[in-house]
Amino acid sequence: MNDGLKKEQILGIIEKKNGEKEQILSILMEIQKESGKNYVDKEWARIVADELGIPLTKVYDVLTFYAMFSTEPRGKYVIEVCNSAPCHVVNGSAVVQMFEEELGIKMGETTADGLFTLQYVPCFGACDIGPAVKIGEKVYGNLTKEKVTELLNSYREVSTCQK
Amino acid sequence: MNDAVNINKNITVTIDGIQTIVPEGTTILEAAKKLGIKIPTLCHHSDLKPGATCRVCSVEVKGQRRLKTSCNTPVADGDEITTNSKAVREARKTIIELILADHPQDCLKCVRNGNCELQKLAYEYQIREVPFERTVKDLPIEDSNPSIVRDMNKCIKCGRCVEVCQEVQQVAAINTSFRSGEFKISTAFNESLADSPCVYCGQCITVCPVGAITEKDDTDRVWEALDNPDIHVVVQTAPAVRVAIGEEFDMQAGSIGTGKMVAALKRLGFDKVFDTNFTADLTILEEGNELLQRITEGGVLPMMTSCSPGWINYIEKFYPELLPHVSSCKSPQQMFGAVAKTYYAEKAGISPDKIFVVSIMPCTAKKYECTRPEMRSSGYQDVDVVLTTRELARMIKQAGLDMGALHDEEYDDPLGTSTGAAVIFGATGGVMEAALRTVYEVVTGQKLENVDLKMVRGLKGIKEAEVDLAGTKVKIAIASSLKNAKEILEKIKAGECDYHFIEIMACPGGCLSGGGQPFGTTNAIREKRLEGLYNIDSSLKLRKSHENPAVNKLYEEFLEKPLGHKSHELLHTHYVGRKY
Amino acid sequence: MSKVMPLISANCGKIRPDSVEEYINVGGFEGLKKALKMEPTQIIDEIKNAKLLGRGGAAYPVGSKWQQLYNIEESPKYIVCNADEGEPGTFKDKLLLEKDPLRIIEGMIIAGYVFNSQDGYIYIRGEYEAIQKGFQSAIDNAVENGYLGNNILGTDYCYNLHIMTGAGAYVCGENSALLNSIEGKAGRPRVKPPHLAEVGLFGMPTLVNNVESFANISTIISIGAEKYLSYGTPESGGTKLVCLSGQVVNPGVYEVPFGVTLRDIIYDSELGGGIKDGKNLKFFHLGGQSGPCGSLSQLDTTYCYKALRANGLNVGSGAVVVMDESVCVIDYLKYVTEFFIHESCGKCTPCREGNKQLYAILDKFTKGEATSGDYILLKRISDVMAKASFCGLGQAAATAFNTCLKNFRSEFDAHLRGKCPAGVCFTKQERGE
Ligand SMILES: Cc1cc2nc3c(=O)[nH]c(=O)nc-3n(C[C@H](O)[C@H](O)[C@H](O)COP(=O)(O)O)c2cc1C
Ligand code: SF4
Ligand code: SF4
Numbered sequence A: 001m002n003d004g005l006k007k008e009q010i011l012g013i014i015e016k017k018n019g020e021k022e023q024i025l026s027i028l029m030e031i032q033k034e035s036g037k038n039y040v041d042k043e044w045a046r047i048v049a050d051e052l053g054i055p056l057t058k059v060y061d062v063l064t065f066y067a068m069f070s071t072e073p074r075g076k077y078v079i080e081v082c083n084s085a086p087c088h089v090v091n092g093s094a095v096v097q098m099f100e101e102e103l104g105i106k107m108g109e110t111t112a113d114g115l116f117t118l119q120y121v122p123c124f125g126a127c128d129i130g131p132a133v134k135i136g137e138k139v140y141g142n143l144t145k146e147k148v149t150e151l152l153n154s155y156r157e158v159s160t161c162q163k
Numbered sequence B: 001m002n003d004a005v006n007i008n009k010n011i012t013v014t015i016d017g018i019q020t021i022v023p024e025g026t027t028i029l030e031a032a033k034k035l036g037i038k039i040p041t042l043c044h045h046s047d048l049k050p051g052a053t054c055r056v057c058s059v060e061v062k063g064q065r066r067l068k069t070s071c072n073t074p075v076a077d078g079d080e081i082t083t084n085s086k087a088v089r090e091a092r093k094t095i096i097e098l099i100l101a102d103h104p105q106d107c108l109k110c111v112r113n114g115n116c117e118l119q120k121l122a123y124e125y126q127i128r129e130v131p132f133e134r135t136v137k138d139l140p141i142e143d144s145n146p147s148i149v150r151d152m153n154k155c156i157k158c159g160r161c162v163e164v165c166q167e168v169q170q171v172a173a174i175n176t177s178f179r180s181g182e183f184k185i186s187t188a189f190n191e192s193l194a195d196s197p198c199v200y201c202g203q204c205i206t207v208c209p210v211g212a213i214t215e216k217d218d219t220d221r222v223w224e225a226l227d228n229p230d231i232h233v234v235v236q237t238a239p240a241v242r243v244a245i246g247e248e249f250d251m252q253a254g255s256i257g258t259g260k261m262v263a264a265l266k267r268l269g270f271d272k273v274f275d276t277n278f279t280a281d282l283t284i285l286e287e288g289n290e291l292l293q294r295i296t297e298g299g300v301l302p303m304m305t306s307c308s309p310g311w312i313n314y315i316e317k318f319y320p321e322l323l324p325h326v327s328s329c330k331s332p333q334q335m336f337g338a339v340a341k342t343y344y345a346e347k348a349g350i351s352p353d354k355i356f357v358v359s360i361m362p363c364t365a366k367k368y369e370c371t372r373p374e375m376r377s378s379g380y381q382d383v384d385v386v387l388t389t390r391e392l393a394r395m396i397k398q399a400g401l402d403m404g405a406l407h408d409e410e411y412d413d414p415l416g417t418s419t420g421a422a423v424i425f426g427a428t429g430g431v432m433e434a435a436l437r438t439v440y441e442v443v444t445g446q447k448l449e450n451v452d453l454k455m456v457r458g459l460k461g462i463k464e465a466e467v468d469l470a471g472t473k474v475k476i477a478i479a480s481s482l483k484n485a486k487e488i489l490e491k492i493k494a495g496e497c498d499y500h501f502i503e504i505m506a507c508p509g510g511c512l513s514g515g516g517q518p519f520g521t522t523n524a525i526r527e528k529r530l531e532g533l534y535n536i537d538s539s540l541k542l543r544k545s546h547e548n549p550a551v552n553k554l555y556e557e558f559l560e561k562p563l564g565h566k567s568h569e570l571l572h573t574h575y576v577g578r579k580y
Numbered sequence C: 001m002s003k004v005m006p007l008i009s010a011n012c013g014k015i016r017p018d019s020v021e022e023y024i025n026v027g028g029f030e031g032l033k034k035a036l037k038m039e040p041t042q043i044i045d046e047i048k049n050a051k052l053l054g055r056g057g058a059a060y061p062v063g064s065k066w067q068q069l070y071n072i073e074e075s076p077k078y079i080v081c082n083a084d085e086g087e088p089g090t091f092k093d094k095l096l097l098e099k100d101p102l103r104i105i106e107g108m109i110i111a112g113y114v115f116n117s118q119d120g121y122i123y124i125r126g127e128y129e130a131i132q133k134g135f136q137s138a139i140d141n142a143v144e145n146g147y148l149g150n151n152i153l154g155t156d157y158c159y160n161l162h163i164m165t166g167a168g169a170y171v172c173g174e175n176s177a178l179l180n181s182i183e184g185k186a187g188r189p190r191v192k193p194p195h196l197a198e199v200g201l202f203g204m205p206t207l208v209n210n211v212e213s214f215a216n217i218s219t220i221i222s223i224g225a226e227k228y229l230s231y232g233t234p235e236s237g238g239t240k241l242v243c244l245s246g247q248v249v250n251p252g253v254y255e256v257p258f259g260v261t262l263r264d265i266i267y268d269s270e271l272g273g274g275i276k277d278g279k280n281l282k283f284f285h286l287g288g289q290s291g292p293c294g295s296l297s298q299l300d301t302t303y304c305y306k307a308l309r310a311n312g313l314n315v316g317s318g319a320v321v322v323m324d325e326s327v328c329v330i331d332y333l334k335y336v337t338e339f340f341i342h343e344s345c346g347k348c349t350p351c352r353e354g355n356k357q358l359y360a361i362l363d364k365f366t367k368g369e370a371t372s373g374d375y376i377l378l379k380r381i382s383d384v385m386a387k388a389s390f391c392g393l394g395q396a397a398a399t400a401f402n403t404c405l406k407n408f409r410s411e412f413d414a415h416l417r418g419k420c421p422a423g424v425c426f427t428k429q430e431r432g433e
């Protein structure tokens, strides 16, 4: 089995959703979250397909259609930067630069320590506090240079505590 | 449902100023066709559920702000439809140009050149120059398996292949994936077809409107063999090829092209032109006896036929636990290869390593079948190359042969003799009918007077019947398309099946609509090819496999008896579950 | 009269969102109690009379939609709440989902009662993960208090609500795509006909309404259609949640009665409060990225379905994105188009290919590479997208472009000559800086 998730864990996630086909999105979301690397591996997808009784091609369609899924490992924290027009007009691109500088990576890349991935996403409904980013469930808005530094440090700290 | 379509209700519509009355539920496309108006289509296929994705068939309906796609929109009472206004023409042209902007426009180098729905449309709309930015990507071409080549750069995302693979065959090897500009047809995680559940049935090829999915072209290998004077090249032709090859040469679908095809093959330089029908008869003797043996000796029942390699791939991949139900007989093509490189080699005094066996098949799965390691019972690869009907047509065209002008010629001896029972192998139900003709006479010792067993004929996906063999009732079923096969397999698994014998063909309708047949197969064409096959059958004097003198001679001279030691060595095989 | 009218957003921030008790204390579930004593047809009539138009963007009359479903005999029928809220610049459903979930639940129960449904689904976008949890807690509490589950409020009516998650696909806001997504499939729209009222979720008759539409139901039932209608204009009943974002002083969600003007919304001190940093308004984008852009000359248009439409504008989702002079229209449109490129499901030609080509040409404009011939291409592309796309996404994707071209043609022309009036496009050198 690939790093990250064991078969039993995946079966557990599926069982929590009563093995219902309709729950595939939420099952895959959960798997992705539990993976620690924010992705769904082919082998895990295969387990899901077998357990739900659907062809793997249908799981793959779902995984590639929905933007929140990744089939490639990503950072522990995915920093999702809004690039929709409402955030853009309140200086969204400046935020991108701040993150890129602070992390030393470009959009779409993952930091060498595997902690952060920077990614563009469309609007997630925080336009009133734009420019906004989202990390996991948390949304951060009205970003400035100081806030970005502070934010990243707080995630770095959580991560070291967990080690 | 209260809005259920009532086909008895008629509806009045006006199309391009002409009024007509059609039954409720008729699409705009169908209604227009009745009036002699051909609305262009691209994603639409008459046998498949409309996807309505290309939007080329758009028309104007009075009072509607937007254009309506005629392939899926039913006419409504009082509709006033315009199929050829400036707005419609412009929209269509833009759509075609948008598709072409994302297309390699490789016609000169494309296998579909001259036979491509997109090319035809571009021609009809006189597209000279595509004003939009070229966005075509450089996707890798998949050609790592013996049967099928996929060039997704040419794919226009009509979705027909997906519909066929997911719904008609329920193999689900390919599906849609991604979205927007990345939207594509792919296997899961982009694995190769070989690693996927794909069974190489080629049904996706037959519905593709463009050159995105094709058979693996092996014509060069055949030309090479033909050009080599040291090699004795023999060819066998499958039953279903003879009623389809004509379509490649502007003959009517279903017209019988046997004699011309044989003539063409001889002109191409094949040393011997033989017939797979010969081994189809042989198959009946082996398989019929196997069935009787299973019935009398308490073997695994129901027994299922084994002549469709797409079907064999399917059961090996999806239901390996049911493999003991499958007849151990090789397919006629492989029996032919084994016999050609042993019996015929001996008789002709040619060393088998100098014999090159080519098959002309309606099938893409056969290309894979001949490469299976089990298929070397002559000590060599029994069948060297499999060409599809389409590839043979290309060779004939390359050779400059005018099919229409060729005079009929006969198959060569000894592997060219066959009965009517063999030719109907090409249609769903044919193997069953052929088997019953023989089994009846073997079991009852009586002559079967009426050989036309109509209850097993026709394109219906699943057929069932009960046959009385001098008191023994034999329950049979026939399925074509893998979705229907699956239905039967599930019944067997659930123990709800009291059949003795089941015929299964991977392709809907049987080999006559195999993945290697001329493009454009539809249900209407299936019917025609089917008719052709039964016409050949009824025109023949010998219509029962056990009456085939050449086969009987083969047993006398070489094999001894059905299911005998030599048969087992050469004509039977075994199967293995395959993971994907 | 105040320009703000908290009717359905009245509880937001005032109560613990998942507390049934607190919800009841502010008058919650009154609509439901009343509804349970009414005939389904009376409820539908009430909604019709309130002239509630769908708040998801398409403004389809909710009462008619209910009537059509009611006329279909087949059962079971499913109730679906569209909480996919994906239109950039829209975050009003989020407010309700987060701050007053029980109001949405109440509306969905009333709908369930009308259609005698056993199951209702609320499809909440994956990005609102945290909100999903709060909503689940509200459902659980409603079940515990007898408002959901078996024998609701002592009647023999049983009804369960299920939360389904999206996973990042704007097109799943389109009804049929949404149902596909609930069924666990990729959210590409379905071929129509059949219509969803007949063949919807799991092949059964289905009602789909927006969060805000459902949130209005209990209010309409409890205060009555007449009173409700009196808050808006004669054609546009009630109030609307508008979402202000962009370069405006007070971004946020505001509930306004139909009948205020766009100027009110952007400039009123209780609302937008004017343009940030003392700059001037250049244009505004209404109803989400799929909506039209308006210019200064349209500022005094009344905010209601009728007047906006008459002026080539639209309520849409209720988004009002405000742009000042520093924004280049074409640069802005590139972002809009990029959004649609990202979100197109890819299945139909006009949208899949059209958006790409639209972007390519806009990009040429911003790089000074466009020629006047490109106007013809732009028109051909946007026409075919609007007229021949499979679903609403592609049909509306070029709306912003079309309205901007109309309102700001001179700005496009300037780019042809290598000038960007806002000073955004081209390199500094090219701009002579
Ligand atoms: C591409 C697209 C996206 C949509 N997104 C949403 C959405 O996020 N939320 C919503 O309520 N309606 C959305 N709609 C509109 C819905 O299709 C539908 O009209 C609405 O949910 C019906 O509810 P209503 O009548 O209560 O507004 C969208 C439509 C399209 C074409
Ligand atoms: S698929 Fe058709 S249009 Fe495309 S290159 Fe081949 S022949 Fe030409
Ligand atoms: S060859 Fe058959 S199984 Fe393979 S992808 Fe095509 S349709 Fe599917």
Ligand code: SF4
Pocket (backbone or CB within 6 Å): B154, B155, B156, B157, B158, B159, B160, B161, B162, B185, B204, B207, B208, B209, B210, B212, B213
């Ligand atoms: S591969 Fe062929 S059949 Fe399949 S979607 Fe593409 S063009 Fe259509």
Ligand code: SF4
Pocket (backbone or CB within 6 Å): C171, C188, C189, C343, C344, C345, C346, C347, C348, C349, C351, C352, C389, C390, C391, C392, C393, C394, C395
């Ligand atoms: S318009 Fe076409 S490509 Fe775009 S989202 Fe709708 S169906 Fe998909």
Ligand code: FES
Pocket (backbone or CB within 6 Å): A082, A083, A084, A085, A086, A087, A088, A122, A123, A124, A125, A126, A127, A128, A130, A132, C088, C089, C090
């Ligand atoms: S536009 Fe960025 S969060 Fe909405």
Ligand code: FES
Pocket (backbone or CB within 6 Å): B040, B041, B042, B043, B044, B051, B052, B053, B054, B055, B056, B057, B058, B069, B070, B071, B072
């Ligand atoms: S043929 Fe009708 S949409 Fe493609």
